Amino acid sequence: MDKVNSILKYISFRRKAVSKYKIHSPFVYDFIINVLEDKKEYPEYSILDALRDGYYKNRMPVEVIDFGAVAGRNKYESYYRNVSDIAKKSGQRREYTHLLFRILRYFQPDRILELGTSLGLSTSSFSLARPQAVIDTIEGCSGVASLAKENFEKNNFNNIQIHIGSFEKILPDLLKGLGTLDFVYFDGNHRKSATLDYFQQCLQKVNNDTIFVFDDIYWSKGMTGAWEEIKSHQQVSVSIDLFQLGIVFFRKESAKQDFILKY
Ligand SMILES: C[S@@+](CC[C@H](N)C(=O)[O-])C[C@H]1O[C@@H](n2cnc3c(N)ncnc32)[C@H](O)[C@@H]1O
DSSP: OOHHHHHHHHHHHHHHOBOGGGOOOHHHHHHIIIIITOOOOOHHHHHHHHHHHHHHHOOOEEEEEEOSGGGTTSSOEEEEEEHHHHHHHHSOOHHHHHHHHHHHHHHOOSEEEEEOOTTSHHHHHHHHHOTTSEEEEEESOHHHHHHHHHHHHHTTOTTEEEEESOHHHHHHHHHHTOOOEEEEEEOSOOOHHHHHHHHHHHHTTEEEEEEEEEEOTTSSHHHHHHHHHHHTSTTOOEEEEOSSEEEEEOOTTSOOEEEEBOO
8 A cells, every 4th residue: 555545544544433432332332441542561562572672683584475465466476585674564563462462361262363473473462462272373484484483482372373384275274173263363465355265264163252353454445345345244243443453243242333443
């Protein structure tokens, strides 16, 4: 997304976004108070920040194989990039790893799936928030995946299983072996059709309390189109748009409603 487009989309988002004072849903109000507005400095934040700082200082070159939208029409694209650049370009930003930590800490999911590990910054936030959960994460690029794995081991994040390979190959078999999923983070291959395909596959595994989080919902026209379709899906009850992240819930007790929240 070019810079001007991105600024225009953000301005339009800010115009529509509302604060907690306009929210009548107790579920969403509680989410704002306990997650978005939780200003506590959790000790886990310093572990996440140290992990990021370590990556930012690491100039080691890694062969990156990109299966996602970056590859354009090709199946994948391969190039060398140093760890620091990968962390800056692909890794989740500090405030959002903290936010993901708080979302998981608040909802306490037991079965977690992530599409797109990269260096494992978001995965680490899941493990710190839910050390008792079972976390599966998929990454297509073996170079970055081994760095993530190294860090999971170093930090004793023992509840993370990393699967190396394309989502297209790994996801169907992985889902077959799983019961329901409580939390899924979609953070790779930002193409509309691919995002909708992963959504449909994971939809087969939702329960009443499942949460899906989509990263970069305004990254491109395609991603915004995918987000529009996802939030209007009949199984989705509540959707929350935070601009960087789109969150959907499947709670039957909540009326169907879309929220655009100031964050
Ligand atoms: C934005 S990064 C993930 C960032 C990570 N979740 C974090 O917050 O630190 C997206 C990752 O998805 C991977 N990816 C994209 N498309 C993929 C595909 N089709 N199969 C497997 N991995 C893919 C890329 O290699 C990249 O590392």
